[in-house]
Amino acid sequence: MPAAPSPRPGAASPDARRPAADPWKVDLRELGRRAGSMRDWKKTIPAPERWGIELIGVPEGAPVELHLRLESVMEGVLVSGEVDAPVTGQCARCLEPLSDTLHLHVQELYAYAGSTTEATSEEDEVRRIEGERLDLAPLVRDTVVLTLPLAPTCTPDCAGLCVDCGERLDDLPADHSHEVIDPRWAGLAARLADQTDSAEGSQPGSTRTNPEEN
Numbered sequence: 001m002p003a004a005p006s007p008r009p010g011a012a013s014p015d016a017r018r019p020a021a022d023p024w025k026v027d028l029r030e031l032g033r034r035a036g037s038m039r040d041w042k043k044t045i046p047a048p049e050r051w052g053i054e055l056i057g058v059p060e061g062a063p064v065e066l067h068l069r070l071e072s073v074m075e076g077v078l079v080s081g082e083v084d085a086p087v088t089g090q091c092a093r094c095l096e097p098l099s100d101t102l103h104l105h106v107q108e109l110y111a112y113a114g115s116t117t118e119a120t121s122e123e124d125e126v127r128r129i130e131g132e133r134l135d136l137a138p139l140v141r142d143t144v145v146l147t148l149p150l151a152p153t154c155t156p157d158c159a160g161l162c163v164d165c166g167e168r169l170d171d172l173p174a175d176h177s178h179e180v181i182d183p184r185w186a187g188l189a190a191r192l193a194d195q196t197d198s199a200e201g202s203q204p205g206s207t208r209t210n211p212e213e214n
C-alpha cells in the first residue's frame with residue numbers, strides 16, 4: 001500500500017472527507033493521471049440497496065466481490081474486470097425462492113471533467129469522474145440489472161405449478177392429473193352421481209372413477 005499522497009494546496013484535508021466515505025467510490029489520487037498507470041482494485045463491498053427487477057435481484061447489503069483493474073488513459077480511467085454478486089429471487093414458474101451468483105464482466109470508461117470524451121458526449125452517455133473519485137455503484141448496478149433474467153427459474157427445466165391444484169409439478173408424481181368436468185355440466189354430473197349412489201347401474205363410469213368428486 002503506497003503512502004497517501006499529501007493533500008494538494010487548497011484541497012480539503014483527507015480527514016474531512018472520511019465520515020462520508022462511500023466504499024463504492026474509488027479515490028483516484030493513488031492512481032495518478034499519467035496515461036498507462038494501473039491499479040488492481042479487489043474488494044468485497046455490500047450492495048447499497050437492492051439492485052434488481054421484479055422477481056430477482058441483489059439484496060441490499062449482500063457482499064459484492066469486485067476484481068477490477070483501473071487504468072489511467074488519456075480521457076479518463078478505464079475500469080475493467082469481474083464482478084460476482086449474490087442474487088435471490090423467486091422462480092417465475094413455480095414461485096419457489098431461489099438464489100444464485102451472478103458473474104459479470106465490466107468494462108467502462110469514466111471520463112475526466114473537461115476531456116474531449118466528456119465534452120462530446122451527452123450527459124447520460126458517459127460515466128464521469130466526480131472530482132478525485134469514481135463511483136463504481138452505478139456501473140455495477142446497471143450491469144446487474146441488464147443481466148438479470150426477466151423470468152428466472154429454480155431449475156432450467158422447472159415444470160411450474162399444476163393449473164388445477166396449484167402444487168409444484170416437480171414435487172408431484174409424474175402421472176399427477178385431475179379429472180376436470182366442464183363447469184356447465186358440473187351440476188348435472190353431481191345429480192347423476194347421486195342417482196348412481198341410490199341406483200347402481202346404467203352410469204357411464206367417468207364421474208365414478210374419481211373419488212375426489214362430490
Ligand SMILES: [Zn+2]
Pocket residue numbers: 091092093094095096153154155158159160
Ligand atoms: Zn421453479
Ligand SMILES: [Zn+2]
Pocket residue numbers: 162163164165166167176177178
Ligand atoms: Zn394438480
